Amino acid sequence: MTPTSTAPQTVLGLETSCDETAAAVVRRHADGRAEVLSSVVGSQIAAHAPFGGVVPEIAARAHVESIEAIAEAALKEAGLGYGDLTGVAATAGPGLVGGVMVGLSFGKAVALARDLPLVAVNHLEGHAVSARLGADLPYPFLLLLVSGGHCQLLEVAGIGACRRLGSTIDDAAGEAFDKIAKAMGLPYPGGPELERLAEGGDPTAFELPRMLLGRKDCDFSFSGLKTAAARLAEGVTHEADRRNLAAAVQEAIAGQLAEKSERAMKAYAQAHADAGLRFVVAGGVAANRTVRARLEAVAQKNGFSFAAPPMAYCTDNAAMIALAGAERLAAGISDPLDAVARPRWPLDAAAAAAAPTHKAGRKGAKA
Template identity: 40%
Template structure:
């Protein structure tokens, strides 16, 4: 089954083709330079950029892959959660392509797709325990199968990625700040007492990172020398040795506080009777690219004797390959949508409202690019 995937949930415009879940080609246009001027994503600008870039990306995708829309078996699109204006651009494009070419439409839960990014090209033993960490979401999920997922715990306010980005902003680091916090805090022994590990004095699996965000901002305000007088230009390689050591220690302490909070909750989930025995661990989302968090998960999986599945770093951030790959899973199961499929903004649960029908696709053809 050949699936076209479209991703416009936030500030990345991306289109991709997957053959039975295997990546064939992807084209992506980042908006980081646009939003860096404002220190965060401006929703109206994001939707306008999606509208401007979608057409050229699609034309380039088909031209470079040598494939056509006629060869596509289904059109998959991120329907939410995300920025409503951005989602509507992708959804309208997908509906137009599906209607014009007579192809089935598949609306994809953006969070489901993130989890599936960790499974691309791999056989995952289920049930598995999943950790989703991004700028807008922090969740622990039980995956009974690739299409049967239950949320065990979620953030009650801010997500882990929000804490990273707001801490970076308080230090006057460029947007997006999470990568700076990660790189500058590497290879430094973290002060485990500098910042609290939030929301652990309980027995459940929910998260709260608003207090940690406040603790970092308060600490930086009390130590004004930590805040850079001039924001460095974004982009390019980050050389940690060129940065002040006090600032790097703050970054290391924050990395530890977030990673260890995630570890405690994951351990709690593994030991819970409600979770039951699991056969694998996986993690996904933009913050899953953080080196401290990846190291924590690697150590946890080894200690528990479980295989660990992590996406390649480029598949941690928003991308269309994960949308197309998840579309293949859903299409092979005969799950599609009508043209009345709606966008679901952040803060609302994406419904499981698929239409059931015969499996989509045709005999598999390996369309992956050959050796370069």
């Protein structure tokens, strides 16, 4: 979508979709350049660590207790007050709906009290624009969104214009990392711990299944890998074997991401060669060095430039939510104060309706 306003947008962003309470202030300049004035993230890792994963009720209560202080800290760090804002953006989904409601309700209160426009942001759209926080990255581009709850390949033509090329049919890559790490007895959050354990390991020491070999589409599957690795972990006790298993898991996940991304690149290149070939990786798994290196190599092989958000904006943060809100405001888009919190909210609604990756009643990654 082409922006209709050239006025700078200074937006407070709020992110509470999982276990981080985050607030940020981002200024989008008239030329489209994004300037992060502040970014504050309150982590709940200590609260969830005893349970080995995120407990939704604990997360929601923690958001309630900290959202006001986090927002005020972001404004203070930016050297601004509420009166200096031109809008407020809050994650409205997808995510743990109790937490989403906290951030969205706080955003509505700010918008109402200060007579500011509200933007109810799709969390996935925040990830989609996150690489634009650190680079001059024009639309369109091919995006691999890969995190704890999401794994999708998307054609991003602009704000509000995403077309799904592929998605996970069961677990997300980050979920596989975390659950395999838990099976190996690694502390929460498991993904970064598994990456550390994999250093120096031999990825060929264990044979793990390759999923969807007979399919020629761009969909992903990590459930079988997760189950196989968890079973192997039960019999692995020596430290060298644990390192090898961690390395094998990391290589298997990176390999599937690279294989499906390359397939999407070939299809994307046929339609967009004249617009420039740009490949973007966003989401928490984009911080994994092995995954990033494999994807960068695939991009180079297929003639794509490679971009990823700065490490601080790979995992959940409010700067990406603020930027998505600012770009929508620049395009003349805002939302009413009765905007609802959504546990599920596909970026490509048409594709989700025509070819849902998850059937009603089935569990799986946020779709």
